[in-house]
Amino acid sequence: MFKGQPKGLYALSLANTGxxxxxxxxxxIFTLFLQAKFGYxxxxxxxxxxxxxxxxxxxxxxxxxxxxxxxFGRMVTLGIIVMFGGYALLSIPTGTGFAAxxxxxxxxxxxxxxxxLFKGNLQVxxxxxxDDPAYxxxxxxxxxxxxxxxxxxxxxAPSMATWITNxxxxxxxxxxxxxxxxxxxxxxxxxxxxxxxxxxxxxxxAVSVGGDVSDLGSFASHxxxxxxxxxxxxxxxxxxxxxxxxxxxxAFRKTFRHADVTAKQQAASGAAAQVELTPAQTKSxxxxxxxxxxxxxFFWMAFHQNGSTMTFFARDYTTSEATGLTRMSFDxxxxxxxxxxxxxxxxxxxxxxxxxxxxxxxxxxxxxGALYYRWTVTPDxxxxxxxxxxxxxxFYVVALTPLSVALFSSLARKGKEPSAPRKIxxxxxxxxxxxxxLTVGSMGLMSPAEVKAVGAxxxxxxxxxLISTYLVLTFAELLLSPMGxxxxxxxxxxxxxxxxxxxxFAATAVGNYATSLIGYLWGSGMALWMVWSVLIVxxxxxxxxxxxxxxxxxxxxxx
Numbered sequence: 027m028f029k030g031q032p033k034g035l036y037a038l039s040l041a042n043t044g045x046x047x048x049x050x051x052x053x054x055i056f057t058l059f060l061q062a063k064f065g066y067x068x069x070x071x072x073x074x075x076x077x078x079x080x081x082x083x084x085x086x087x088x089x090x091x092x093x094x095x096x097x098f099g100r101m102v103t104l105g106i107i108v109m110f111g112g113y114a115l116l117s118i119p120t121g122t123g124f125a126a127x128x129x130x131x132x133x134x135x136x137x138x139x140x141x142x143l144f145k146g147n148l149q150v151x152x153x154x155x156x157d158d159p160a161y162x163x164x165x166x167x168x169x170x171x172x173x174x175x176x177x178x179x180x181x182x183a184p185s186m187a188t189w190i191t192n193x194x195x196x197x198x199x200x201x202x203x204x205x206x207x208x209x210x211x212x213x214x215x216x217x218x219x220x221x222x223x224x225x226x227x228x229x230x231x232a233v234s235v236g237g238d239v240s241d242l243g244s245f246a247s248h249x250x251x252x253x254x255x256x257x258x259x260x261x262x263x264x265x266x267x268x269x270x271x272x273x274x275x276x277a278f279r280k281t282f283r284h285a286d287v288t289a290k291q292q293a294a295s296g297a298a299a300q301v302e303l304t305p306a307q308t309k310s311x312x313x314x315x316x317x318x319x320x321x322x323x324f325f326w327m328a329f330h331q332n333g334s335t336m337t338f339f340a341r342d343y344t345t346s347e348a349t350g351l352t353r354m355s356f357d358x359x360x361x362x363x364x365x366x367x368x369x370x371x372x373x374x375x376x377x378x379x380x381x382x383x384x385x386x387x388x389x390x391x392x393x394x395g396a397l398y399y400r401w402t403v404t405p406d407x408x409x410x411x412x413x414x415x416x417x418x419x420x421f422y423v424v425a426l427t428p429l430s431v432a433l434f435s436s437l438a439r440k441g442k443e444p445s446a447p448r449k450i451x452x453x454x455x456x457x458x459x460x461x462x463x464l465t466v467g468s469m470g471l472m473s474p475a476e477v478k479a480v481g482a483x484x485x486x487x488x489x490x491x492l493i494s495t496y497l498v499l500t501f502a503e504l505l506l507s508p509m510g511x512x513x514x515x516x517x518x519x520x521x522x523x524x525x526x527x528x529x530x531f532a533a534t535a536v537g538n539y540a541t542s543l544i545g546y547l548w549g550s551g552m553a554l555w556m557v558w559s560v561l562i563v564x565x566x567x568x569x570x571x572x573x574x575x576x577x578x579x580x581x582x583x584x585x
């Protein structure tokens with residue numbers, strides 16, 4: 027998996043890890059911040075969330091066009107600077123009026139524009155490393171490694187966001203409860219005329235988090251202010267991570283400098299030209315890519331529910347106290363120890379010398395010993411925050427990538443590896459299975475509208491429903507996302523590489539915006555299990571479509 031890869035892959039991967047750590051720290055608490063600070067409804071919150079994600083993933087289309095003209099490296103550097111400005115603005119504590127909201131939307135615009143300049147162009151440079159025939163056979167495994175690096179940053183992000191939230195609330199003698207912000211905003215709007223049930227619930231929760239209920243209005247304002255400020259500090263983490271990312275990018279630039287070249291620059295330098303495609307081949311490849319892009323829209327629509335409705339589910343329907351073996355999974359250090367054990371096993375079986383096998387075995391034993399010790403000292407139960415569930419998907423990506431690479435490498439040696447479009451179709455079916463788990467877990471629960479009416483659900487379910495859903499969705503993601511990026515870098519006509527990578531992200535953008543449609547269903551009065559069923563149907567229809575055009579896709583990409 028790692029053997030024989032160019033050094034530039036690791037430099038670009040680590041630069042991306044830093045940027046993604048900051049981005050996912052911000053994203054873990056973004057919807058919670060919008061509701062806590064401004065009192066937005068779920069429908070408005072998911073609309074803003076969807077538009078922001080759409081912008082983040084659509085702007086690489088324009089970033090790619092600019093890079094094809096001015097160079098990939100220049101756009102990456104500019105992107106880091108613009109993103110830094112956005113995160114800095116977002117970390118400023120403000121009021122809740124028009125000016126505060128305008129400042130927030132300006133910050134989000136800068137983050138989206140900066141990401142558009144950075145994200146796709148960094149990935150194009152990764153792909154360019156593998157235009158060298160000496161490395162071309164390692165392209166798919168390289169993008170799996172690159173994708174794993176992204177998820178290392180994402181894995182630590184929810185824990186950082188949680189730590190920041192708890193730390194700054196504790197400074198005021200408060201603890202976190204996800205039901206309080208909505209009830210606090212309702213009380214500030216309605217006062218004594220607030221219905222009896224939610225009023226009693228607010229009073230009870232205020233006492234439980236260490237608040238003073240002698241003046242409920244003051245408590246509501248104070249809690250909203252302090253929680254919002256804690257979220258602001260979480261956003262500031264992204265500024266620090268971007269500085270680290272930039273230092274890595276500059277310090278190791280010599281390892282990938284040769285990949286920072288456009289088709290126009292290559293032609294001007296007199297270097298060996300890439301194979302020219304006929305107009306018919308170019309059209310065929312672009313058509314194939316566009317058909318694939320149309321399918322992945324629905325995957326990202328489903329997958330990125332993690333930051334909206336799946337986070338709402340964690341907050342409103344999932345038990346906030348984890349016990350037994352499950353409690354261990356909510357500590358990021360325990361997950362790191364599990365990864366040490368997994369990669370120790372990988373090293374043991376892949377090592378060609380006795381020393382390598384010994385190191386791998388020692389890592390496994392050390393990880394198991396440390397996990398046993400952690401089991402004995404970890405409190406039971408453990409209080410959890412809703413955003414921490416978002417660490418499971420990146421953890422699973424990092425844990426399962428060696429298995430994924432080994433499986434497809436084995437199939438490739440036997441000539442049986444599925445094509446990239448076929449993997450995408452399989453991923454859509456698996457994504458449907460993931461939401462089937464959540465559908466079953468939601469049977470019999472109150473609808474979101476009913477929860478809002480009374481202040482809290484009457485039933486809370488095990489965290490394992492969400493944890494299992496994230497596991498299955500990760501299997502789908504590994505079949506679709508890194509393979510899709512590799513597919514684009516391989517199939518895109520040389521002179522349109524930046525634009526085609528931008529189109530991949532543009533398709534992702536459309537899917538991200540479509541997450542808001544599920545947000546509307548969330549507050550519509552529809553039964554909770556039916557909300558998830560809509561996603562199951564969309565994933566299955568997408569799979570049916572891509573398998574129906576499979577021969578056309580495979581013929582076009584072979585041209």
